[in-house]
Amino acid sequence: MERTLVLLKPDCVQRRLMGRIISRFEDKGLNIIAMKMIRVTQELARKHYAEHVQKAWYPSLEEFITSGPVVAMVVEGPEAIRVVRDMVGATNGLNATPGTIRGDFGCSRQMNLVHASDGPESAARELAIFFREEELCPYTPTIQSWLRAKDE
Structure with a gap:
């Protein structure tokens, strides 16, 4: 079993897509073993996105992720990191394959509804x-x- 972090970002919450997206993970057979709604503070954003803080576009990312509540989840299952990333789709919703979360609901690079850990090390962190x-x-x-x- 593998665990990964999933964040339903402020645009997901504001668009009232939380239930539909959570259902997709459950329908796939993944377990949600922890979940909470939180406000991401500037400090938490900087810790989470530490590798991006010095990039020119980081201020707009921080402004977005702190703009409203997010739902943080621990999702567990076989190959959960890869499976969730495949379900989420390409970063830019305009490039995401139909059938993925971003492909079905997204049309932005930044307001892309969901964050999912990209590997075992980042998932643990x-x-x-x-x-x-x-x-x-x-x-x-x-x-x-x-x-x-x-x-299996």
Whole structure:
């Protein structure tokens, strides 16, 4: 099992797409083992986007991510990082494949609805920024035997 951070960004919340997007992850068979709505502060934004803080476009990113509430989630499942990234689609909604979250709902590079960790190292770092270990509620769904074979 692998864990990844997913953020439903302010545009997702404002457009009232949270439930539709959460349903996609659940429909795929992924587990949401922690979830909370928060306001991203400037300090939290700088910690989360540390590798981008010095870039010329960072101020507009910080302004956007702090502009309204976000929903932070820990999503768990086999190959969860890759699976979630595939489901989310290309960064720019105009370039994202139909059927992906950004392909179906997005039309912007910055207002792209969802953040998803891009690898194991970033997932571990980002999860630790947004969640404490005691906030996680791992579980095995009763339908597990109907989602994948025992040897998968």
